[in-house]
Amino acid sequence: MVLLLFVDLDPQLAALGPLGGFFVLRTGVPPRGPLPTLAQAYTAPRLDTGHDVYADPITFRIHKVAQSIQAPEPRIAVSVAHQALAAxxxxxxxxxxxxxxxxxxxxxxxxxWDPAGSALDDLWLSEVRPLPVEAIGEVVRGGHLVPLAAALRSRCHISAGLLWGNAGSALAGAVRQLDRWAQANGRAEVSGRARTLAAELFAHSDLSGTLDPATLRRRSCCLYYRLPGGGLCGDCCFTRPPKH
Known part of the structure; x- marks a missing residue:
């Protein structure tokens, strides 16, 4: 169990700012106007056109990613879109x-969620309500990753194991980034907290088999190698791109 010194959450979650990248979370009302919630995105009916950001945000995002990376197969775009949101x-x-x-x-x-946007401006939290850190697994895994996977699999034939592999890889990546920041800023306690929480998260059955515990390499592939010019990710289960 993690022992932490509590610091009140400020309305802007300003402490996340120095971390940059995927860690920043905007709060309040998006300047471009109302955006769909992730609850709406997870439950929206599938629309094959992918043109309506409000009617079907998930399909809109898949189509946007597919065009951006020139994905030759829909499941590659689904995997890339999933891993980015999980991260x-x-x-x-x-x-x-x-x-x-x-x-x-x-x-x-x-x-x-703005499925047309990118970090830092894709996620906006309308109200900051504090929860104990012990809730992190249910909040992210149960509250988001489970319904997100269901929504994606209803739109594309893609392995549940691949999606959980993405989630495990994304979690490990977040820990590595926090490690780097903590070392650079003399905040060893931040790295320790992150590692302890991650170890508890990886003990859950959905995530426990996603990475090799010795090497932290994935046991599934995100399919990135199948993109034109794509190679292997740093934690890929393959040592060389398979022929396809």
Whole structure:
């Protein structure tokens, strides 16, 4: 169990700012106007056109990613889109927990998503409500990754194991980034908190088999190698790109 010194969550979650990248979480009302919540995105009916950001945010995002990376197969775009959102969710949750000793309530009904945007401006939390860090698994895994995987698999034939592999890889990546920041800024306690929380998260059955515990290499592939000019990720289960 993690022992933390509690620091009140400020309304802007300002402590996340220095972490940069996927860790920053905007709060309040998006300047471009209302955005769909992730709860709406997870439950929206599938629309094959992918043109309506509000009617079907998930399909819109898949189409946007597919065009951006020139994906030759829909499941590659699904995997890339999934891993990016999983990385955002793990990063903001783990970063806040490690820095504050508290977790913001990331209820999908409070978290607004711009599927046309990119970090830092893709996620907006409408209200900052503190939760104990022990809730991090249920908040991210149960509240987001489970319904996100269901929504993606209803739109594309893709392995559940691949998606959980993405989630495990994204969690490990968030820990590595926090490690680097903590070492560079003399905040060893932040790294320790993040590692302890991650170890507890990886003990859950959904994540426990996703990475090799000795090497932290994945046991599934995100399919990135199948992109034109794509290679292997740093934690890929393959040592050379398979022929396809």
């Amino acid at each position: 955002r969710l793990w990063s903001v949750a783990l970063g806040t927990a490690a820095l504050y000793g508290r977790l913001p309530d990331l209820d999908p009904r409070l978290l607004h």
